[in-house]
Amino acid sequence: MTTRKIQQIIDSVPASDGADVRLRRSLGRADHLRVDPFLMLDEFSSENPDDYVAGFPSHPHRGFETVTYLLDGHMLHEDHLGNRGDLKSGAVQWMTAGRGIIHSEMPQQENGRMRGFQLWINLPAKEKMKPAGYRDIQPGEIPTVFLSDGKIRIVAGTYESTNGPVQGGSTDPVYWDIELKPQGTFKTNLPPEHNVYIYPFEGSVEIGDRVLKTHSGGVLGSGDKVEVKAGADGARFLLLAARPIREPIVQYGPFVMNTRAEIEQAIRDYQNGVLAV
Ligand code: MN
Numbered sequence: 001m002t003t004r005k006i007q008q009i010i011d012s013v014p015a016s017d018g019a020d021v022r023l024r025r026s027l028g029r030a031d032h033l034r035v036d037p038f039l040m041l042d043e044f045s046s047e048n049p050d051d052y053v054a055g056f057p058s059h060p061h062r063g064f065e066t067v068t069y070l071l072d073g074h075m076l077h078e079d080h081l082g083n084r085g086d087l088k089s090g091a092v093q094w095m096t097a098g099r100g101i102i103h104s105e106m107p108q109q110e111n112g113r114m115r116g117f118q119l120w121i122n123l124p125a126k127e128k129m130k131p132a133g134y135r136d137i138q139p140g141e142i143p144t145v146f147l148s149d150g151k152i153r154i155v156a157g158t159y160e161s162t163n164g165p166v167q168g169g170s171t172d173p174v175y176w177d178i179e180l181k182p183q184g185t186f187k188t189n190l191p192p193e194h195n196v197y198i199y200p201f202e203g204s205v206e207i208g209d210r211v212l213k214t215h216s217g218g219v220l221g222s223g224d225k226v227e228v229k230a231g232a233d234g235a236r237f238l239l240l241a242a243r244p245i246r247e248p249i250v251q252y253g254p255f256v257m258n259t260r261a262e263i264e265q266a267i268r269d270y271q272n273g274v275l276a277v
Contacts, residue, residue, distance in 0.1 A: 001225055004190075007220060012217065038197060039256060061254045069116055070087050094166055122171070135166075193244075
């Protein structure tokens with residue numbers, strides 16, 4: 001048994017996307033700051049509607065999955081197929097863009113707090129052109145397990161014998177939201193072939209002899225165990241893990257493919273109105 005250590009710390013930085021939505025970008029703020037198969041992790045958190053109200057008007061995606069986890073607030077999404085869903089506090093939208101989706105993601109509130117995450121998970125070459133699809137996961141479908149030192153919400157993967165609503169797939173993702181009391185500890189086993197990323201969004205955590213401050217993510221090294229200790233103010237963090245794809249990545253904005261030619265095809269398809277059919 002080997003406990004994973006922090007291999008790299010990735011500070012998130014303020015950024016904006018969509019129609020000037022203010023956010024913090026962690027993974028993906030530069031091409032080399034990814035953890036295969038995770039391409040990007042954005043955190044949005046604001047009490048000021050000017051930071052989010054213009055949302056993400058109609059835009060395309062091809063070649064990967066987007067996972068939106070809303071902690072506070074309320075967001076409407078609509079796609080080119082006529083699907084429409086309202087994401088509430090505590091809910092998750094797990095979208096597989098596959099060959100193409102064109103959608104909008106628009107906050108439905110004019111005041112109050114909006115807080116959540118969007119994670120982009122790559123798809124292997126053989127799945128990049130599969131039909132688009134998505135799942136709206138209601139808060140009640142996401143199990144919470146109470147720990148001696150806190151609690152864990154299981155969006156994807158299995159913690160001990162509790163299954164999250166998203167299971168398996170080619171990258172076999174783990175997506176946990178873990179809250180620990182001051183100095184509380186959390187230990188788990190994860191498959192050694194998975195890559196692991198830990199992102200504290202409240203308080204700080206200690207892993208081995210290194211500390212991750214709020215908004216600074218840690219890429220963990222090899223091993224089969226993870227041990228996290230919360231700092232003096234407690235902590236809340238995302239634990240993300242998945243099986244790496246190990247294929248070349250060519251990204252152009254919202255298109256993530258394996259080759260330059262496939263990106264050019266995606267751009268042509270979008271211009272010709274056949275990206276998403
Ligand atoms: Mn989108």
